[in-house]
Amino acid sequence: MLGEYEKAYPYLWDAKSNITGEGYTNPFVMLRLGQCSFELGKDDAAEYLIRAYMLAGDDLFESEDEKYFDQIKNLV
Secondary structure (H helix, E strand, O other): OOOOHHHHHHHHHHHHOOOHHHHHHOHOOOOOOOOHHHHHHHHHHHHHHHHHHHHHHHHOOOOOHHHHOEEEEEOO
């Protein structure tokens, strides 16, 4: 949210990979991980943005920059 994508990425990666596996079912974690991946030019950005969309729908993207939903709109 602060634009510190490189700083946030490892924490979000750890949150996604937590021992209980619940990170994969948390739309906020998936959205932020997808955004960081997108901004860092990683190939997995669409995967996490789609997961966020599947978990919470397009409402989750309403207050976000359009570029993130544009990344997946042809896939959903």
